[in-house]
Amino acid sequence: NPHYVLLYQAIQDTAKANGDTVVMLDPLADSAKQLADVEDLVAQGCDAIIIAPVDSKGISVALKQCADD
Numbered sequence: 001n002p003h004y005v006l007l008y009q010a011i012q013d014t015a016k017a018n019g020d021t022v023v024m025l026d027p028l029a030d031s032a033k034q035l036a037d038v039e040d041l042v043a044q045g046c047d048a049i050i051i052a053p054v055d056s057k058g059i060s061v062a063l064k065q066c067a068d069d
Helices: 002-017 031-044 060-068
Strands: none
Touching: 031 060
């Protein structure tokens, strides 16, 4: 999707300018994979997580995990 390509590039450019690292994960339209990806990022101690939810209702579990950490 061109929208996400432009969004990712802007995030990547901003992170690079600030000396930060970006990790991009593609859930492949699978909400269970997206939840697992977010759990992994939380476990790694990421400072920020930007999510384009596969399922707006299903992502609530992942958002709660982010908030709890």
